[in-house]
Amino acid sequence: MTQPGMNGARALIETLVQSGVELCIANPGTSEMHLVQALDQVPAMRSVLTLFEGVCTGAADGYGRMTGKPAATLLHLGPGLANGIANLHNARKAGTPLINIVGNHPQYHMGYDAPLTSDIDTLARNFSAWIKSCSTAETLAQDGADAVTATLRANPGSAGQIATLIMGADAAWNASPGPVKANPIPQRATVSAAHIDSIAALFASGEKTVLLLEHDALTPAALESASRISAKTGARLITGTFPARIDGGPGAVQVERMPYFPEQILATLEGTRNLILVGAQAPASFFAYQNLSGRPIPEGCSTHTLARIDEDAITALEQLAQSLQAATAPISRFEKAALPKPSGPLNTRSISQAVAATLPEGAIVATDSGGGNAAYPLCQQAAANSWLSLTGGSIGQGGPAATGAALACPDRPVLALLGDGGAGYTLQCLWTQARENLNVTTVIYANRKYNILNVEYARLGVTDVGAVAASLFDIGNPELDWVAIARGMGVPGAVANTAEELCILLERSYAEPGPFLIQAQC
Numbered sequence: 001m002t003q004p005g006m007n008g009a010r011a012l013i014e015t016l017v018q019s020g021v022e023l024c025i026a027n028p029g030t031s032e033m034h035l036v037q038a039l040d041q042v043p044a045m046r047s048v049l050t051l052f053e054g055v056c057t058g059a060a061d062g063y064g065r066m067t068g069k070p071a072a073t074l075l076h077l078g079p080g081l082a083n084g085i086a087n088l089h090n091a092r093k094a095g096t097p098l099i100n101i102v103g104n105h106p107q108y109h110m111g112y113d114a115p116l117t118s119d120i121d122t123l124a125r126n127f128s129a130w131i132k133s134c135s136t137a138e139t140l141a142q143d144g145a146d147a148v149t150a151t152l153r154a155n156p157g158s159a160g161q162i163a164t165l166i167m168g169a170d171a172a173w174n175a176s177p178g179p180v181k182a183n184p185i186p187q188r189a190t191v192s193a194a195h196i197d198s199i200a201a202l203f204a205s206g207e208k209t210v211l212l213l214e215h216d217a218l219t220p221a222a223l224e225s226a227s228r229i230s231a232k233t234g235a236r237l238i239t240g241t242f243p244a245r246i247d248g249g250p251g252a253v254q255v256e257r258m259p260y261f262p263e264q265i266l267a268t269l270e271g272t273r274n275l276i277l278v279g280a281q282a283p284a285s286f287f288a289y290q291n292l293s294g295r296p297i298p299e300g301c302s303t304h305t306l307a308r309i310d311e312d313a314i315t316a317l318e319q320l321a322q323s324l325q326a327a328t329a330p331i332s333r334f335e336k337a338a339l340p341k342p343s344g345p346l347n348t349r350s351i352s353q354a355v356a357a358t359l360p361e362g363a364i365v366a367t368d369s370g371g372g373n374a375a376y377p378l379c380q381q382a383a384a385n386s387w388l389s390l391t392g393g394s395i396g397q398g399g400p401a402a403t404g405a406a407l408a409c410p411d412r413p414v415l416a417l418l419g420d421g422g423a424g425y426t427l428q429c430l431w432t433q434a435r436e437n438l439n440v441t442t443v444i445y446a447n448r449k450y451n452i453l454n455v456e457y458a459r460l461g462v463t464d465v466g467a468v469a470a471s472l473f474d475i476g477n478p479e480l481d482w483v484a485i486a487r488g489m490g491v492p493g494a495v496a497n498t499a500e501e502l503c504i505l506l507e508r509s510y511a512e513p514g515p516f517l518i519q520a521q522c
Contacts, residue, residue, distance in 0.1 A: 008172050009140075019148040023407060025056045025071055028075075034173045054400065058091075065245045078102075080102065080103075103172075127162055148182070157309065191306065193319070212275060222314045248387060334381060355417070358503055368422040406433070410439070437515075444520060492517070506518065
C-alpha cells in the first residue's frame with residue numbers, strides 16, 4: 001500500500017538515511033529531478049554539489065576512507081557515470097564503501113534511443129560489486145537498503161565495495177509504499193583456528209618472513225598485533241605501495257612501505273622465504289617491463305595467506321600473536337623528531353621537508369603524485385596523520401579525495417599534495433572546497449611536466465628524448481597559473497619559489513579557515 005505523497009525518490013532517501021548514509025555528493029541532471037526534490041524534503045541527508053562527476057566520485061572515495069561508511073553520489077545517466085569512472089576505479093581498488101545513484105530513462109522511453117540513452121549496466125560492471133537496474137517505485141527503497149549493505153560487505157580480491165543503483169525516472173516519480181528499515185550490518189568471515197596454527201608453524205624455521213598488510217590489516221588494532229608478532233619473530237611489516245588509508249605519526253605503529261618499481265620490490269624482499277598476505281594480494285608491478293617479472297617475488301619465496309581481503313584480519317592477527325606467544329611483546333612505534341625547516345630552492349626533497357616541518361596534528365594527507373608520496377616517511381616523525389594514497393593509479397584523485405576527507409572530518413586539517421599533471425584532471429574540486437568552506441590546503445608541485453613519463457621513458461633505455469616525445473611530456477607551454485585558476489574558483493592562493501616561502505604559506509594556510517592553494521615552483 002502506498003503512502004499519500006510518498007514517491008519512490010523520497011522513500012529511497014529516507015531509507016538511505018535510516019541505513020546510516022548522511023551525505024549525497026551530486027552532479028544531477030533532468031532524470032534525477034525527483035531525487036533532488038526528495039533531498040530538499042529530507043534535511044538529514046546533507047547534499048553537496050560538484051561541477052564535475054570525477055570530483056563527485058573522488059570526494060565520495062575520500063569520505064568513505066575516513067568514515068568507513070558510504071556517501072551517495074548522484075550522477076546523470078551513462079555519460080555522467082562515465083565522467084566519474086576514473087575515480088571509481090581508484091575507490092574500487094581502495095575497497096571504499098560507496099553508493100552511486102545513476103538516473104536513467106524509464107523503460108518505456110529506452111526504445112526511442114534518445115540522445116542520452118546508453119548501456120549504463122556495462123559501464124557500472126567495471127567497478128561495481130553490486131548493481132541494480134530494474135527498480136520500481138515499490139522496490140526502490142529496499143533496493144537502496146540492499147545497496148548500503150553491499151557497500152559494507154568486504155569482497156574477495158579487488159572486487160571492491162561499490163554499489164551502483166541505476167534508477168529509472170518512473171521509479172522515482174511513481175507512488176511508493178514508503179521507506180524500509182535498514183538491513184543488518186554484514187560481518188567479515190573469520191579465519192579458522194587450524195589455519196592460524198598453520199601460519200604460526202611457518203615461523204618455527206626462523207626463515208626470513210614478511211607480513212604484507214593491506215586494507216583491514218592496516219587499522220591501528222591490526223597493526224599493534226602485527227608489531228607484537230614482529231617483535232617476537234623478527235618478521236618485517238610492509239604495506240603495499242599505495243595503501244588506501246594508514247594512520248601514522250609519532251605513537252603509531254612502525255611499518256615499512258613497499259617501493260614502486262619491480263626491481264626495488266625485489267631488493268626489498270631479497271632473502272625472504274615466507275611472504276604472508278594479510279588483507280593483501282601478492283605484489284604486482286604497476287606496469288609490465290621487458291625482461292622483468294610482473295610478479296616481483298624473489299626466487300625461493302613462498303606466498304601464504306593469513307587473511308583474505310574479505311576476512312577479519314584484525315582478529316586473525318590477534319589470534320596469530322597469541323599462538324606465537326607474542327600477545328605481550330613490545331610494539332615498535334614511530335617517534336617524534338625535531339624537523340628543521342628547509343631553506344633554498346624547491347625540489348621534491350625540500351618540499352617534503354617543508355611539509356613535515358609544518359604538519360599540524362591530526363592532518364589528513366591525500367596524495368596524487370610521486371613527489372607527494374616522498375613526504376610520507378618524514379611526516380611519520382612529525383605529527384599524527386592519516387594518509388590517503390592513489391590506490392588505482394588513475395591520477396586526478398588527490399584533490400577530490402581531500403575534498404571528501406574534509407567533508408568527513410571538518411575538525412581536521414586536510415592537505416592535498418598534487419602534481420600539476422594530475423591536478424589538471426579534477427581542478428573543479430577547488431570550487432566545491434570554496435562553496436563548502438573546507439579546510440583544505442592544496443600544494444601543487446609545479447614542475448610543468450608529466451614527470452613520471454620522463455622516468456618511464458628513460459627506463460626504455462632512451463637517452464635522447466626527441467622533440468615529439470618532449471612535447472608530449474611538457475605542460476609548461478603555456479604555463480599554468482594555478483593561483484589565478486584557484487582565485488577564479490573562489491580559493492585564495494600564492495606562489496612559493498623557495499622552501500622558506502613554502503613553510504610560511506603552509507603555516508598561514510593552516511591558521512586561516514577555508515581552502516588555500518600553494519603553487520610550489522620546482
